[in-house]
Amino acid sequence: MATLRPFTIFLRIDDLSALCASVQVCMCVVCLYKRYKLSLTEPSRQANGTTGTTRKCLRQSLSATSDIPFYSPQAISIQRDPSIRLDPSHRPVYRKDSSVNPKMNRDFTFFILLVLVCGCHWTLGSDPGxxxxxxxxxxxTNLYLAAKDTFQCLDGSKAIPYLQINDDYCDCPDGSDEPGTSACGQSRFYCGNDGFQAKLLLSSRVNDGICDCCDGTDEWASGAPACPNTCFEMGRAAREEAERQAKIQAQGFETKKAMMQEGRTLKAEKQTxxxxxxxxxxxxxxxxxxxEEEKNRVEETEKVFLDKHNALKEEQRKEREEAERQLDQEQAKIFFQEVDVNQDGVLHVTEIMANARFDQNQDQxxxxxxxxxxxxxxxNYDLDAFLAHGWDLVKNQAAQGPPPVQTPPLEAGDEDLGRVGEDDDYPEYEGEPLDDDHAPDVEQQPEDIGSPQDQEEYDDETREAIRIADEARSKYExxxxxxxxLEDRMNRVRExxxxxxxxxxxxxxxKDKCFEYVDNEYIYKMCAFDYCSQKSKNGGGETRLxxxxxxxxxxxxKYAIMKFKNGQTCWNGPARSTTVRLQCGVEETVKAVSEPSKCEYEMVxxxxxxCSEPSATVAHDEL
Structure with a gap:
């Protein structure tokens, strides 16, 4: 296959520009050939240089090739060669003199080959120009610059001569030497598609007779009819959308400038x-x-009066407790005498068993x-032991009173009988129940010494001291x-x-603004710089997202997404979080809400x- 490369090079001329380049090379060769023939007919004419017409022809040919400038050393040596001339009719006159410099012939031959090589290089499948x-x-692009003599395969596997790029032969294992042909199946062809969207094409579709690129560049040498450039029409919808977005960007950016000014104003106001x-x-x-100093002073005065009042209340409390204790002792003595049937000053077990008050299970x-x-x-119990230990156990039985006494019905004429239940065995108690109505007379005291009514029983001086202290405490608080x-407000301002x-x-x-989005089931809320939430349309509480x-x-x-984290925990799942994706818009609104993963929400x-500042080249660059 290597022997086929010189022939395939010339088959690569695919358009008018490449053909023109080849024609220019041929023009240069023809001019040089004319010059050589003229040198054979007139050995002496124009010994100091070629004619102006010849130089003009050479200038046109040499400048067209761009490989040999007209004033380069090679061109100057050719122009000054006395063996070339043109006759007045500009037709070549060939000289038959054989005295031609052999070195000049070798240089001429080398130059011809150099020009041919350059011409071939121009037609190696490159875009014209x-x-x-x-x-x-x-x-x-930087990896394919023509200034390099060799090309390094993109996978780094080998280096090949630069002339072997796009020669329709796959030299690199990764196919990177054939980006513009179908020689390598794994390579990709780049469609520029100006006016629409650029794309990469499988190399197998290059020159297959089907127009895959809208600009037709993939069919550059297929021999099929030229592919029309449809990129402009295909890009119409994209351009219209780009124009719509550009208008939104322009309008939104004008509002953004006002928001920027408002932000600066807010910052200045917060600093003030x-x-x-x-x-x-x-x-x-x-x-x-x-x-605080005033409060402490009046509280000292208040304390003096309260201490005096509390000391009096304590003394009264002790007196009341002593009176209650004495009353309790009196009740105990009465009960002891009631149960002590034989009045020997000692309670026996038999006396307890004979008293129905101690029948706990009511079995008589x-x-x-x-x-x-x-x-x-x-x-048994004597009186002192009974007061110290027994009374607390039988106190409840004492409150029940004596058991009922069964008496025969009164007969006629028994008017002088005493009170029902009177018995000689109970001389002091006289058969009456032991209750508060028949307890010995003692000084009556308030039921609860800690009641609010008791606490308000202050004298005028104490009451005034309390009022003044309360007023001072209120002012201090x-x-x-x-x-x-003020400290809380300062913290919020600093924040x-x-x-x-x-x-x-x-x-x-x-900040401090909330925006809602309603779907078929929920009402979503996004409060900027605060929280996101979800609430059912059927009622119920709000769930923080x-x-x-x-x-x-x-x-x-840097400001494409607003992130909200550490919401309420999902059942058997993570804490809820929300990602808010920001888009340019004329108004502030939540456009969409989704839950791509469990308990992870997204809002648009x-x-x-x-919005960013609009640019006149934005739409063109995007297309």
């Missing part, structure tokens, strides 16, 4: 507000110190266990609350000033703050 071989992607708050807080802090019999429970295992409020609201503050006007976190970049755009939000 370009030093880059056909089918090369723009990003790989921070300064005012700092001054106000300084004043409030001083007032707080004064009010006081068992040994019931008696032992009240006697705590003792066989108001000053403290005001100071805390605003330190936050990232875009390169020029264009996102600042969005994330709290504001930060901006995330996409390519060179249009805002003028995402």
């Amino acid at each position: 370009s030093a880059v071989p056909r089918g090369v992607r723009p990003e790989l 507000e921070l300064g005012d708050l700092e001054k106000e807080l300084e004043t409030v802090k001083k007032d707080e110190e004064v009010l 019999v006081v068992s040994d266990d019931e008696a032992n429970f009240f006697m705590e295992g003792n066989t 108001d000053a403290r609350a005001k100071a805390r409020d 605003f000033l330190l936050a990232d609201y875009g390169e020029h503050g264009e996102f600042a006007p969005l 994330g709290k504001w976190d930060t901006f995330e970049p996409v390519g060179n755009d 939000f249009e805002t003028p703050a995402a």
Whole structure:
């Protein structure tokens, strides 16, 4: 196959430009041939140089080839050769003198070969007027520069002569030496498609007789009818969309400039507000110190009166407790005498068992266990032991009163009978129930010494001291609350000033604003720099889909995405999060909401703050 390369080179002339280049080479050869023939007929004419016509012919031919400038050393030596001339009719006159310099013949032959090689190189499948071989992607242009003598295969496997690029023979294993032919199946042909979208084409589709590129460049040597350039028509819809987007960009950017100005104004206002708050807080802090001193002073006075009042209340409490204790002791003694049937000053187990009050299970019999429970295992109690230990156990039984006494019905004439239940065995108790109505007379005290009514029983001086102290405490607490409020406001202002609201503050006007999106089931809300949420249209609570976190970049755009994280946790899943993708728009609106992954939401939000400055070349560059 290597022997076929010189022949395939000349078959690569595919258009008028390449044909013209070959014709120019031939013109140069013809002119040189004419010059050689003239040198054979007139050995002496124009010894100092060729005729102007000859030089003009050579200048045209040599300048057209661009490989040998007219004033190059080779061209000058040819022009000054005395063996070439033209007659007045500009027809060559051939000289039959054989005295030609042999060195001159060798130089001439070498020059002819050089010109032919250059002409062949121009027709190696390159785009006319370009030093880059056909089918090369723009990003790989530097790897295919014609200034290099060799070409390095893109996979680094080998180096080949530059002339073997696009020679319709696959030299590189990766096919990178044939970007413009179908010789290598794995290579790709680049369609520029000016006016539409560039694309890469399988090399097998190059010169297959089918127009795959809208500009027709893939069929450069197929022999088929020329492919029409349809890129402009195909790019019409894209251009219209680009024009629409350009208008949106222009309108949105005008609004963005206003938002940038608003952001700068907000920042200046916040800085001024921070300064005012700092001054106000300084004043409030001083007032707080004064009010605290006043509060402490009046509280000392209040404490004196309260201590006096509390000491009196404590004394009254002790007196009341002592009276209650004495009353309790009296009730215990009465009960002891009631149960001590034989009045020997000692309570026996038999006396306990004989008293129906100690019948716990209501079976009309006081068992040994019931008696032992009240006697705590003792066989008897004297009065002191009963007061110390037994009374607390039988106090509830004492409150029940004596058991009912069965008496025969009264007969006629028994008017002088005493009260029902009167018995000689109960001389002191006289058969009456032991309750509060029949307890010994003692000084009555308030039921609850800690009641609000008791706490309000202050004298006038104490009450006035409390009022003054309350007023001082209220003023001090108001000053403290005001100071805390000022500190909170200062923290919010500092947070605003330190936050990232875009390169020029264009996102600042969005703070504290919320935007909703409603679909068939939910109402979504995006509050910029705060949170995202979801709520059912059928009612119920709001579910947080994330709290504001930060901006995330996409390519060179630092503010392409707003990220919200650490929302409410999904059942058996992660914490919810939301990615808000920003797009240029004339108005601020949420355009779409989706849930591509479990508990991970995406929103598309249009805002003028995402618009970039329009450029006259944007639409052209995109196409």
